[in-house]
Amino acid sequence: MIMDSQDKRRDDQHQVTKNSHFLQALHHALDGIGEVLVRERNMRFHIFAAVLVLLFGLYLGIGRSDWIWITIAVAMVIMSEFVNTMVEAIVDLIVADTYHPLAKVAKDVAAGGVLVAVGTAVVIGGLIFYPYIF
Numbered sequence: 001m002i003m004d005s006q007d008k009r010r011d012d013q014h015q016v017t018k019n020s021h022f023l024q025a026l027h028h029a030l031d032g033i034g035e036v037l038v039r040e041r042n043m044r045f046h047i048f049a050a051v052l053v054l055l056f057g058l059y060l061g062i063g064r065s066d067w068i069w070i071t072i073a074v075a076m077v078i079m080s081e082f083v084n085t086m087v088e089a090i091v092d093l094i095v096a097d098t099y100h101p102l103a104k105v106a107k108d109v110a111a112g113g114v115l116v117a118v119g120t121a122v123v124i125g126g127l128i129f130y131p132y133i134f
């Protein structure tokens, strides 16, 4: 369940219509990024891990194509966490605190998606860094 005091603050805006200009759309998109960072402890861990990989890559002087793969791997993990947070919010919106087997399926599948993305990123990282280290 992911409702908290931020929901009240956001509700104060009460906008339910389409964005009227680009800056408004950008503002809401940035709000979305902020929500994931504030709500999801795992997301902060992913960002921390990405910064470590960035520093390690700079230290080892890895190549351009290696950076492309690392960028894809990091983006994949972050996107999966966005989808996971979105699924949690929609499920909580629908069932609130009520237990429902399909709510469990939706949340567990979304969390499994994050796990698959992280596992893939670890394999990509291993394949990239192995030759530089050994």
Ligand SMILES: Nc1ncnc2c1ncn2[C@@H]1O[C@H](COP(=O)(O)OP(=O)(O)OP(=O)(O)O)[C@@H](O)[C@H]1O
Pocket (backbone or CB within 6 Å): 001, 002, 040, 042, 084, 088, 095, 096, 097, 098, 099, 100, 101, 103, 104, 107, 108, 111
């Ligand atoms: N309404 C519900 N009905 C059935 N099962 C639920 C429900 N809400 C949560 N669960 C179960 O509890 C687990 C954790 O719930 P939830 O995803 O809301 O917590 P979380 O700590 O934010 O998870 P995550 O670490 O993936 O961000 C879900 O994967 C699911 O198995």
